[in-house]
Each structure stands twice: as structure tokens, then as C-alpha cells.
Amino acid sequence: MGVPEQLARLADAVERLDLDGVRPLVEEALAQGIPPADVLANGLSRGMQRVGAQFNAGEVFMPEVLVASEVYLAGLALVRPLLATADQAHSLGTMVLGSIHGDIHTVGKQVAIPVFEAGGLRVVDLGEDLEDEVFVDAIRTHRPQIVGLGTYMTSTFMHTSSTVAVIEKAGLRAQVKIICGGPAVDANAARRMGADDASDDAWAGLQKIKRLLAELAGGARAAEGIS
Ligand code: B12
Structure with a gap:
């Protein structure tokens, strides 16, 4: 075969x-x-x-x-x-990912995580139905470059905005890029809620994450005055 x-x-x-x-x-x-x-x-x-x-x-x-x-x-x-154990594993960076408060959908996340891992990210699965502050603690603990928000329902979208807000209030917003995932969210909606991008497809999402990582690295270089 x-x-x-x-x-x-x-x-x-x-x-x-x-x-x-x-x-x-x-x-x-x-x-x-x-x-x-x-x-x-x-x-x-x-x-x-x-x-x-x-x-x-x-x-x-x-x-x-x-x-x-x-x-x-x-x-x-x-x-x-x-x-x-694959050679290229985890070379891209770290991502923390979880479903926002009120949202118990897990399947999309379970499908997306291995795709991101296969793409070279270390992914920490934070779980589902997470209080906004859990993401702040996770950024402090795991020092990710990417925060993934599982946002599968419009009815809980307010927790996308409030999660971004607590990350901002904690002074951590500049050190991460935030991407939403799920069938109910697109990039425009995600940006209106303070995130950086969104994807309803893990494979396309991985490409977007790579772009966000490049932007983050570019921003860090600019902040240090390196061209
Ligand atoms: C299965 C399912 C459930 C299961 C969840 C089981 C589980 N353990 O996950 C159960 C039955 C529990 C459920 C409950 C509910 N559900 Co539901 N559910 C679905 C359904 C049918 C499929 C979701 C799924 O697993 N899809 C397959 C996966 C592989 O696809 P995916 O989630 O899109 O994930 C892909 C990408 O989005 C991406 N991705 C996933 N996560 C992430 C994260 C990041 C960061 C990135 C970049 C990418 C990414 O990668 C995946 C692979 O490409 C969807 C319908 C749909 N069209 O998706 C509704 C759906 C999400 N549910 C919906 C609703 C409303 C509910 C309920 C309120 C229903 C009710 N009235 O009781 C409850 C709420 C529960 C809660 N509080 O969260 C709505 C949301 C509507 C909206 N636009 O807001 C949907 C869209 C159905 C609909 N058309 O009405 N649900």
C-alpha cells in the first residue's frame, strides 16, 4: 500500500x-x-x-x-x-489555549491542538469554561507568545473582550498575540473584541499564528531599536 x-x-x-x-x-x-x-x-x-x-x-x-x-x-x-519527540517539535514558540468563560466546547480545541503541535508549537491546554483571570495566570506561568481563545458561541463573546481586558490590565498585552478560534468568530469580530486574529480552521489558523509570531518578533526588535 x-x-x-x-x-x-x-x-x-x-x-x-x-x-x-x-x-x-x-x-x-x-x-x-x-x-x-x-x-x-x-x-x-x-x-x-x-x-x-x-x-x-x-x-x-x-x-x-x-x-x-x-x-x-x-x-x-x-x-x-x-x-x-520529533525534531522540529516546539521550535516555534509556546501557546496557551482554552475555551472562554461560559463555553464548554472541547472538540474543536482537541482537534486544533495537535495540528498546532505538529506545526512546531508547544501548546498548554488550559481547559474549558475558564474565568478570564486564568489566562493572566497562564501567561505569567508559561510565558507564551500566543494566547488561543476557544470562542465557539456568540452568546459568550463578552468574555473574549473581558479576557483581553484583564490581560491588558495586568500589563501583559504587548508580550502576546491573541487568536480566537471556532465557527462563530471571524478576524473582524475578534479584532473588535481586542484580539489579533481568528480562524475557524486549525490549518489556516496555524498559518495565521506563524504570521502573528513574526509580527511579535518584529515588534520586539523595533522596541529594542534593532532594524
Ligand atoms: C459538538 C457541539 C456541541 C457539544 C460540545 C461537545 C464538546 N465536548 O465539545 C455540546 C452538545 C455539549 C454543545 C453544547 C452547546 N452548543 Co454546541 N455545537 C457543537 C457543534 C455541533 C460542533 C462543534 C464541533 O465540535 N465541531 C467540530 C470541530 C472540529 O470544529 P470547530 O469547533 O470549528 O474547530 C475547528 C476550528 O474552529 C479550529 N479551532 C478550534 N479551536 C480553536 C482555537 C484556536 C485558538 C484556533 C486558532 C482555532 C481553533 O480547529 C478546529 C479544526 O479545524 C457546533 C456546530 C458547528 N458548526 O461547529 C455547535 C455550536 C458551536 N454550539 C452552539 C450552541 C448554541 C450550543 C449550546 C448553547 C446549545 C444549547 N442550546 O444547549 C450549548 C452550550 C454549551 C456551552 N455552555 O458551551 C452553536 C453556537 C452558535 C453561535 N454562533 O453562537 C453552534 C455553532 C451550533 C449552532 N449552529 O447553533 N455543542
């Missing part, structure tokens, strides 16, 4: 909600020498992306999304320990 076929089988397993089939397929892929980051980004994650798109098109419903994420997570459990 060629690499593209094996990756396609992995994506299909997630899409077909094949909880029993996914583990042997991941093991086969790894035994075949497919890099763990590829197994994730071009196999399991593609399947999850497709299920997300089908959900948005009304072709599948919430129970399918939840089972798909279980299948995805079962496969991820085998890949994750290998990603942590």
Missing part, C-alpha cells in the same frame, strides 16, 4: 466513524515509515476536516461529529507521543 493510499484510508476511517479500524491503520502507517506529523495532518485530520464540512453542509449531525472526534482522538493517542 502506497503512502497516499494509506493516508486516504486513515481519513476514511475517521469519516466512516470506524473506531475499531483506526488504531490498526495508524499502526500500519507508522510501521510503513510514514512520519507521525503526516499521519496526523494528511490522514486523521483530513477525515475530521471532511466531517466538519459535512456537518456545516447539513449532511451529518452532532452525534456523528462527536463519534468522529472519538475516532480521531483514538488515532491521535498513538501519534501524539511520537510528535513530542
